[in-house]
Amino acid sequence: MRTRSYGQFCGLARAAEMLGQRWTLMVLRDLLVAPRRYTDLLSGLPGIPTNVLSTRLKELEQDGLVMREARSGADRSVVYRLTPRAEALQPALDALARWGAADMHAPREGEIITEASLVSALRAGIRADAPRPASRRTYQVAIADVTVHVTLDTDAVHVAPGPHPHPHLIITAGPELRDLLAGTLDPTQAVADGTLQLSGDSSALGDFAASFHVPYRDEPSATPATPETRR
Amino acid sequence: MRTRSYGQFCGLARAAEMLGQRWTLMVLRDLLVAPRRYTDLLSGLPGIPTNVLSTRLKELEQDGLVMREARSGADRSVVYRLTPRAEALQPALDALARWGAADMHAPREGEIITEASLVSALRAGIRADAPRPASRRTYQVAIADVTVHVTLDTDAVHVAPGPHPHPHLIITAGPELRDLLAGTLDPTQAVADGTLQLSGDSSALGDFAASFHVPYRDEPSATPATPETRR
């Protein structure tokens, strides 16, 4: 049985009817990163009950947001893939993610970072107005056990899961990467004190930092030691 | 007791934790239009149980999204007003509303149009790239029993609830206004067949139509014989 309608001829109400169920946005976030199998989704969303995931996938399929691809063959796996209709959610989910990130400073007790959460955060933070580098640059970003890669093209930014075969620069960090995206973490100092670890062409870090921006709501008053300027 | 966390360091998860409860987005939509009293919200959201509205308002207040203003004085009314933090949701809710409107053609059985839904739909549909008129134009838009007004300034578009004292043009329509926003309703023909009723400076209709755009997902090819198909 589907959730009751809100009874209004309203785009936001329609969206809320399709997306408002618990875990639905998280499932879509994961599928926006890449098509996933059932168990991929389970492991990427710790805490989701299996019956709830099962129910959500059926509802999303019925709403025309998810396609279920049963692969017959060697690996009899089932892959869930977003429809174009669901992919059109990207701008809206990015806006929501930016809003939610505006007062997300550090992980709360027990909060983890997943591949999908990192890709989602970076995609949401791509600045349209960023100066693009003269030539393509590639990065690998690692936090804890998740790795994603970023491509700075001369005309676009791409974020995708997994490592990059030949990145110009490998950035290894912790949740403090959040501050780098906000512009409240001085890159050179962060490298100096080990918050950020670089491997490769360190000079490419500036282009990376300039390509993203996820501001905090109330720019925290400069920490005494680091009077960091913000944009 | 608040809803459980998703356990991830993720802006979208934070947003979902604050906004994902049933009716929350609708309450915020109404408050984005104007501060409201408890009974205003009840009447603007037919079907919401009073205990749910009460609970949502408390949660929103605790999350720093709503301020409760108890007016002592002649009218001892309580007014709920959004905080700046909640007003920052506007772009995200607009994006969601556009997405939800993309396959919202006609009202489903029993669906109504409220003041907040109309203001919200128009605000979500403001095109940033629209040509602005040489001088300010004002409109009053009426559907069924709700009336809102629109101001086309030379550098911005404003949508607000209620009538306008001296509109250049009064537009009276039905849900087919949705098709006008999508660009699939020919204004001159709609006026001719009574779908749109104008009162005032009819020549201002073009500027109005050009200022908004809420496309359908699959743009239905302009049906030459029957311009209007769905209802």
Added chain:
DNA sequence: CGGGATCCCCCGAGATACTG
């Protein structure tokens, strides 16, 4: 009359076990 609080019922979510 505005602004809720209280009650009951039931569905949906959480947790876990089990199966094709």
Added chain:
DNA sequence: CAGTATCTCGGGGGATCCCG
């Protein structure tokens, strides 16, 4: 691997009641 089955429990739907 990809779910279904079952149970419990909290939260939403709906109606009514209460208080200043």
